[in-house]
Amino acid sequence: xxxxxxxxxxxxxxxxxxxxxxxxxxxxxxxxxxxxxxxxxxxxxxxxxxxxxxxxxxxxxxxxxxxxxxxxxxxxxxxxxxxxxxxxxxxxxxxxxxxxxxxxxxxxxxxxxxxxxxxxxxxxxxxxxxxxxxxxxxxxxxxxxxxxxxxxxxxxxxxxxxxxxxxxxxxxxxxxxxxxxxxxxxxxxxxxxxxxxxxxxxxxxxxxxxxxxxxxxxxxxxxxxxxxxxxxxxxxxxxxxxxxxxxxxxxxxxxxxxxxxxxxxxxxxxxxxxxxxxxxxxxxxxxxxxxxxxxxxxxxxxxxxxxxxxxxxxxxxxxxxxxxxxxxxxxxxxxxxxxxxxxxxxx
Ligand code: HEC
Ligand code: HEC
Numbered sequence: 165x166x167x168x169x170x171x172x173x174x175x176x177x178x179x180x181x182x183x184x185x186x187x188x189x190x191x192x193x194x195x196x197x198x199x200x201x202x203x204x205x206x207x208x209x210x211x212x213x214x215x216x217x218x219x220x221x222x223x224x225x226x227x228x229x230x231x232x233x234x235x236x237x238x239x240x241x242x243x244x245x246x247x248x249x250x251x252x253x254x255x256x257x258x259x260x261x262x263x264x265x266x267x268x269x270x271x272x273x274x275x276x277x278x279x280x281x282x283x284x285x286x287x288x289x290x291x292x293x294x295x296x297x298x299x300x301x302x303x304x305x306x307x308x309x310x311x312x313x314x315x316x317x318x319x320x321x322x323x324x325x326x327x328x329x330x331x332x333x334x335x336x337x338x339x340x341x342x343x344x345x346x347x348x349x350x351x352x353x354x355x356x357x358x359x360x361x362x363x364x365x366x367x368x369x370x371x372x373x374x375x376x377x378x379x380x381x382x383x384x385x386x387x388x389x390x391x392x393x394x395x396x397x398x399x400x401x402x403x404x405x406x407x408x409x410x411x412x413x414x415x416x417x418x419x420x421x422x423x424x425x426x427x428x429x430x431x432x433x434x435x436x437x438x439x440x441x442x443x444x445x446x447x448x449x450x451x452x453x454x455x456x457x458x459x460x461x462x463x464x465x466x467x468x469x470x471x472x473x474x475x476x477x478x479x480x481x482x483x484x485x486x487x488x489x490x491x492x493x494x495x496x497x498x499x500x501x502x503x504x505x506x507x508x509x510x511x
Contacts, residue, residue, distance in 0.1 A: 196358055203357035208308035211362040214292045218327040228332025231325060235386045237463035241275040247416060251448050251462030261339035273312055274346045281338035294333060295326045301360035310346050311359050317387035319361055322369040379478025382471055392423045397502040408485035410501025415458045422489055422505035429484035441476040442469055453492060487511060
């Protein structure tokens with residue numbers, strides 16, 4: 165008896181081990197596989213921290229402030245906001261002090277306090293801890309950061325620009341505000357495991373020789389494409405059509421809105437000119453029509469006219485896609501993006 169069960173037990177153990185190794189690959193796709201195992205056993209993909217300190221020059225502080233309060237909109241998430249004011253700016257005195265995002269009253273995501281407070285903020289983190297968090301998605305303590313920290317978009321920040329942001333953050337007045345930490349469930353950690361991209365060689369400034377190229381850098385950092393593209397319905401005709409809109413976005417208190425088409429098609433923003441574009445970013449209004457503050461115009465509106473014109477030049481270069489979204493009308497089902505939005509039945 166003993167002689168016969170032993171091999172059976174070993175075979176069963178081997179099969180269980182094989183299933184354990186193979187099943188996650190089948191469900192998550194083989195591309196994710198190595199990163200997912202790495203995340204499960206070791207932690208997020210990351211590089212060792214460097215000991216260097218960024219020189220604190222006034223130029224860097226100024227450039228960092230311009231980027232962080234403008235195109236990168238850091239305090240859009242890292243602050244409580246005043247939703248009663250146009251554009252929902254950070255609440256006074258809370259800039260960078262962090263924010264707890266809740267769903268049905270329960271906290272699920274925490275944007276930490278990144279002011280220079282040494283007890284509850286970033287005061288004791290090294291420059292490289294902050295730089296690595298911004299571009300590579302790994303926290304000061306080595307944990308995987310939730311991708312709603314926009315390190316995917318910030319990954320392309322040049323070394324000089326990320327240094328500038330860090331130098332600026334060091335100058336943000338400390339605010340004492342102790343917050344819990346985000347807990348990403350294990351299945352999500354595995355799902356996000358290939359989003360952290362360690363940077364191990366220098367990142368020079370990109371080619372900034374034309375308005376379109378400068379606009380591409382800025383629009384990439386702002387992740388216009390992330391919000392203004394439909395990503396969740398693979399069968400939808402405008403799925404992954406860049407800038408064609410159709411992305412259902414969630415705001416505070418369960419409010420939802422579908423992002424509009426910003427391609428140069430007549431159903432998009434072909435009627436915009438440079439002047440209207442800059443005016444919209446500055447005022448949060450398209451002529452008399454106000455835009456919901458989920459569109460971060462409050463921050464982008466702080467960019468220089470020239471930078472905004474470059475972003476517009478880049479947008480103008482995109483492929484026109486037909487898809488009307490008019491949030492001023494009542495929502496109806498749209499067969500192009502498979503969401504319910506104003507003017508959906510006209511598509
Ligand atoms: C869209 C929202 C959003 C934006 C924009 C954003 N962050 Fe974050 N950030 C988060 C969230 C959420 C976390 C926490 C994620 C987690 O704990 O898993 C985070 C984490 C961080 C951390 C890591 C903190 C730690 O514990 O180590 C740093 C540093 C940071 N953000 C800095 C910035 C800076 C600087 C900017 C602007 C360049 C920025 N963030 C823009 C949402 C955002
Ligand atoms: C966090 C998501 C988000 C990001 C990031 C974002 N937008 Fe928007 N945007 C929206 C939403 C939502 C609206 C619709 C607001 C409304 O209809 O009230 C909008 C509206 C607009 C409009 C107005 C279109 C019209 O109907 O006239 C333009 C133009 C625009 N965005 C351009 C941009 C550009 C350029 C960027 C990047 C620099 C950008 N957006 C980044 C969510 C976003």
